[in-house]
Amino acid sequence: MERRTFIQGLAAMGAMGALPLSLSQAFAATVANPVSVEDLPKLKGALTLYLGRGEGGLYEDVLKAIEKRNPDLKLAIRRGPTAALANTIVAEAKAGIRRSDLFWAVDSGAIGLVSDAGLAQPMPSDLAAQLQPQFRYKDWAPVTGRVRTLPFNTARLTKEQIPTSIMDIADSDLSIGWAPAYSSFQSFVTAMRLLEGDDKTVKWLKKTKQRAKTYAGELGVVMAVERGEVDIGFANHYYTLRLKSGKPDAKLDLAFTEQDAGCLVNASGILALNPDPLATNFMRYLLSTQVQSYLAQEAYEIPLVNGVAQPEGLPSLAAISPPKIDLTQLADLRPTIDLMRNSGVL
Amino acid sequence: MNALFKSATTLGVSLLLVSTFVTQPAYANGPIGEHVNHLQANIKDYSEEVEWMVAKVDTLVSNYETKGAKAVNSDDLIEYWESVKFHSAIETNYVPVYASIWQSLYGIKMAIDNNKPASEVRAQQTALNAALWQGLGAVKLAAKFQQKGVLDAVKTTATENMTQSATVDEIKHKLDRVVAKYAERLSDEATSIVHDTYLHLFEGIEGTLIEQDANLVEVLEKDFNVTLPKAISDNKTVDQVRDVITDMQTKLDRAKALIEKAEKTRKDVF
Numbered sequence: 001m002e003r004r005t006f007i008q009g010l011a012a013m014g015a016m017g018a019l020p021l022s023l024s025q026a027f028a029a030t031v032a033n034p035v036s037v038e039d040l041p042k043l044k045g046a047l048t049l050y051l052g053r054g055e056g057g058l059y060e061d062v063l064k065a066i067e068k069r070n071p072d073l074k075l076a077i078r079r080g081p082t083a084a085l086a087n088t089i090v091a092e093a094k095a096g097i098r099r100s101d102l103f104w105a106v107d108s109g110a111i112g113l114v115s116d117a118g119l120a121q122p123m124p125s126d127l128a129a130q131l132q133p134q135f136r137y138k139d140w141a142p143v144t145g146r147v148r149t150l151p152f153n154t155a156r157l158t159k160e161q162i163p164t165s166i167m168d169i170a171d172s173d174l175s176i177g178w179a180p181a182y183s184s185f186q187s188f189v190t191a192m193r194l195l196e197g198d199d200k201t202v203k204w205l206k207k208t209k210q211r212a213k214t215y216a217g218e219l220g221v222v223m224a225v226e227r228g229e230v231d232i233g234f235a236n237h238y239y240t241l242r243l244k245s246g247k248p249d250a251k252l253d254l255a256f257t258e259q260d261a262g263c264l265v266n267a268s269g270i271l272a273l274n275p276d277p278l279a280t281n282f283m284r285y286l287l288s289t290q291v292q293s294y295l296a297q298e299a300y301e302i303p304l305v306n307g308v309a310q311p312e313g314l315p316s317l318a319a320i321s322p323p324k325i326d327l328t329q330l331a332d333l334r335p336t337i338d339l340m341r342n343s344g345v346l
Numbered sequence: 347m348n349a350l351f352k353s354a355t356t357l358g359v360s361l362l363l364v365s366t367f368v369t370q371p372a373y374a375n376g377p378i379g380e381h382v383n384h385l386q387a388n389i390k391d392y393s394e395e396v397e398w399m400v401a402k403v404d405t406l407v408s409n410y411e412t413k414g415a416k417a418v419n420s421d422d423l424i425e426y427w428e429s430v431k432f433h434s435a436i437e438t439n440y441v442p443v444y445a446s447i448w449q450s451l452y453g454i455k456m457a458i459d460n461n462k463p464a465s466e467v468r469a470q471q472t473a474l475n476a477a478l479w480q481g482l483g484a485v486k487l488a489a490k491f492q493q494k495g496v497l498d499a500v501k502t503t504a505t506e507n508m509t510q511s512a513t514v515d516e517i518k519h520k521l522d523r524v525v526a527k528y529a530e531r532l533s534d535e536a537t538s539i540v541h542d543t544y545l546h547l548f549e550g551i552e553g554t555l556i557e558q559d560a561n562l563v564e565v566l567e568k569d570f571n572v573t574l575p576k577a578i579s580d581n582k583t584v585d586q587v588r589d590v591i592t593d594m595q596t597k598l599d600r601a602k603a604l605i606e607k608a609e610k611t612r613k614d615v616f
Contacts, residue, residue, distance in 0.1 A: 068616075081546075181545075216571045242557055245557045
C-alpha cells in the first residue's frame with residue numbers, strides 16, 4: 001500500500017496553468033468529475049505509445065478517434081503482449097534510451113513493473129482527482145476496471161447458496177470451473193497470496209482443484225456454467241455480461257465474494273514515460289467521459305471516473321467490496337506460477 | 347498448369363493476407379532466407395529446384411520399384427525438400443500447398459517404409475508432383491504481387507493494427523499452419539499453434555462474437571480446445587485434421603460476417 005497515493009484535491013494548480021482556461025475552469029468546478037473531450041486541449045506533436053494487446057481492437061478504436069480529433073498529433077504505436085512491452089521499456093531504460101512516451105497496458109501488473117523501475121512520470125494531481133479515490137496512484141492512471149466474479153447457474157443455485165468468502169468456497173460442495181492458465185486468474189491468485197499468505201493459498205488451490213474442471217479461457221468457464229457442467233466459475237465479470245447479451249435467456253448470474261481476492265478489481269492503465277505535458281494530456285483523453293462511456297458500453301469494462309454508467313447488468317462499484325490492495329503489486333507473477341505448479345494446478 | 351490459376355482470385359487474396367500477417371520468420375527447418383522478399387529474382391532458381399525435386403523423387407521411387415526398399419533411403423525425401431530454397435518460398439506464401447507437399451512426401455516415405463506396392467508409392471508421387479507444381483504457380487503469382495508492391499515484406503514483428511475481422515483472417519491462416527506443421531510431423535508445434543491462436547487471437551474476438559451468436563462461439567470453443575487438439579493427439583491422418591480445420595474455417599467465415607456487421611454498427615467514440 002505504500003506506493004498508493006491518495007490525492008485529496010486539486011493541489012497542482014500550477015500544472016493547470018498550462019491548460020486552456022476553459023479546461024482549468026472545468027477542473028476547478030468539477031473536482032473528481034470526468035472531463036468532456038470538448039474541454040480537453042488539442043494534442044499537437046509526436047508521441048510514441050506502447051500498446052499492450054487487449055479488448056479485441058476496441059482500444060484501437062479509441063486511438064483512431066483520438067487521432068482523428070487531433071490531426072496535428074503524430075501518434076506512433078508499437079503493439080505487443082503487455083508483459084513483453086513492459087520488459088522492453090525497462091530494458092530500453094537500462095540501455096539509456098527511451099523510445100516510448102506512453103505505455104497503455106491491459107493489466108496493472110505490467111504497469112507495476114515499469115513503475116517499480118522508477119520510469120513513470122508523476123501523475124498530474126488534477127488528472128488523478130478525476131479517478132475514484134481507491135484508484136488514484138502517484139505515477140499511473142487506471143483506465144477501466146474489471147472485477148473477479150463467481151458466475152453461477154441459476155437453474156442449479158441461488159445466490160444465497162454461494163459462500164461470500166472465497167476461502168470458504170474451497171470447503172463447499174460446489175463444482176467449479178476455472179482457467180488456471182489465464183492471466184486474470186493468475187492475478188487473482190497473486191492477490192490471494194498477498195492477502196492470505198502462501199500457505200493458505202496453497203491449501204485453497206489444492207482443495208479447490210479436487211472439484212474444479214479446467215478450461216482454456218474464462219469465456220469457456222462461463223459457458224460451462226451456463227450449460228450446467230459446473231455450478232460456479234471463477235471469471236472476470238465481462239464474460240458473463242457478454243454471454244447474456246448474446247443469449248438473454250442464459251441461466252446465468254453473477255455472485256460476488258466480499259473483501260477478498262474473489263472480488264478483486266483489477267484495471268488496465270496508462271503511464272507517461274516522457275515529462276512532456278503532451279503525454280499527460282493524451283492520458284486525459286482516456287479518462288474523458290466519452291472514452292470511459294465507450295469502453296463501458298462496448299467492452300463492458302468498468303469506468304473508474306464518476307458519473308459514467310456501469311455496463312448493464314453489473315452492480316455499482318459501491319455495491320461491491322473489493323479488497324484493499326495495491327494493484328501494482330500484482331506484477332510479481334513468478335511466485336504465483338511456482339506456487340500453482342507446486343500445487344499441481346498448472 | 348491451367349488448374350494452378352483456376353483459383354487465382356482466392357489465392358491472390360490468401361497471398362495478401364498471408365503476407366500481411368506473417369510474423370514468424372523462423373520456421374521449424376531453420377530461418378527463412380531474404381530471398382522470399384525477392385521472389386521474382388529467384389523464380390528461375392525455384393523452377394529449377396522443383397524440376398530437380400521431381401526428378402530426384404522419381405529416381406528414388408523407380409529404384410524402389412525395381413530394386414526394393416533396401417535399395418533406397420526414404421529419409422532422403424525429407425532431405426531433398428529441406429535443401430531447396432523453394433521450401434521457404436512456399437511456406438511463407440501459400441501454407442495450404444506447403445502442407446500438401448509435406449503430406450505427400452510422408453505418404454511416399456511411409457509407403458516405402460511399409461513395403462507397399464509400387465503403385466501406391468506412385469500414387470503418392472503423383473500427388474507430390476501436383477503439389478509442387480501448384481506451389482510453384484503460387485510463388486509465381488506471389489512474385490507478381492510483390493513486383494506490383496502489393497505484397498508486403500515478410501516482417502519480423504507483429505506491429506500492425508488488426509481489426510477484429512482481420513483477426514479472423516489471421517486465425518484462419520494460423521489454422522493453415524497447423525495443417526502444415528502436422529503434415530510435417532511436428533505435432534507439438536501444431537498443437538502449440540492451436541493453443542496460441544486461441545489465447546492470443548480468438549480470445550480477442552469472442553467477446554464481440556458471443557453477442558452476435560453465442561452458439562457459434564460455443565462450437566468454436568470446443569473446436570479449439572477439444573476437437574482439433576484431440577485430432578492431433580490421436581494421430582489422425584493429415585486429411586482428417588485438415589477436415590477439422592476446414593470445418594472451423596467455414597465457421598470462422600460466418601464469424602467474420604457477424605463481426606463485420608458488428609463493426610459497422612458500433613458507435614463512434616466521440
